[in-house]
């Protein structure tokens with residue numbers, strides 16, 4: 001439903017969907033909230049602010065042409081900054097004030113608004129907007145504190161899962177050895193069934209109507225439930241299905257949740273029957289010496305075998321490859337072996353291949369190890385060349401999977 005009005009003579013459009021609502025002021029300032037009234041995003045010209053449920057606000061913008069209309073630039077020109085609480089508060093407050101100004105205008109000058117033909121929709125829109133107007137920085141802080149009481153930090157998700165409902169069956173990563181990774185600081189642990197049930201019902205209650213925006217999938221976290229044997233995994237999934245109100249969205253997870261304790265075809269079938277639809281695998285590279293260099297457990301052969309086993313029972317797969325890993329020293333072999341590994345996985349329509357640029361995170365071991373080994377990092381054009389070389393070597397029997405870039409610095413949950 002669309003609702004149009006005027007704010008101080010400026011046209012404003014409100015939009016109410018089944019998942020979210022938004023207000024746009026003369027198409028220059030757009031704010032979106034979920035149906036629970038939680039701020040989701042703010043957009044102004046080339047500037048975007050994206051708020052996560054954890055209260056973090058990620059600010060993205062393009063350097064040149066600031067404030068001069070919709071200039072679309074390349075992925076690599078985008079700048080990003082996670083705002084401090086003090087920097088984020090004015091953004092959250094401005095969004096709340098925008099909703100309050102629209103409500104005031106609806107009250108004071110209802111004749112200037114159209115879209116009231118359906119009184120029920122008009123009433124629902126106003127009610128929802130009232131919740132948005134209440135979601136100022138104080139309310140947002142309280143909401144983030146509630147979130148923190150339910151969740152351990154959500155380290156990372158695949159980009160198509162940023163709007164999933166994350167349910168944490170495990171904490172931390174049982175590997176913790178990859179030298180480029182700084183995603184998990186918790187000791188690895190599997191929740192008891194009782195703890196997991198309490199977590200799931202707590203999350204469902206916390207999300208309330210906000211769940212509508214996130215109903216496309218449930219992401220079973222965290223990074224790695226590697227040590228979870230099948231009977232325990234099945235118990236956890238059954239708990240999930242009994243606690244989430246139906247219809248239960250399809251389940252997603254990182255592959256490490258299902259390896260380690262080796263799974264066979266019957267196991268994957270059982271997981272699929274419990275709602276698992278797609279699994280993501282951080283292949284990083286198909287070149288085993290590079291995996292050993294960055295201390296990533298497993299081999300390309302094992303990854304191929306796992307993916308093929310999951311594809312055989314109809315699961316979809318998302319494969320994540322790291323661009324620039326191992327710098328110049330490993331580049332040629334990384335390209336050859338990674339392309340060969342992806343080609344051997346039997347991927348096709350419905351599957352995904354993500355190309356994620358290596359981000360050298362301060363405090364991780366990788367930068368020093370690479371420096372000690374005289375591994376020269378790839379610059380931007382070399383990373384582009386590596387990506388193109390890799391893409392050019394990929395071939396698929398039928399319709400190909402989807403390809404996308406993936407920047408872990410854009411992750412917000």
Ligand code: SF4
Nearest residue numbers: 173176177178181223
């Ligand atoms: S890259 Fe994945 S497997 Fe490696 S330490 Fe990080 S979360 Fe664990």
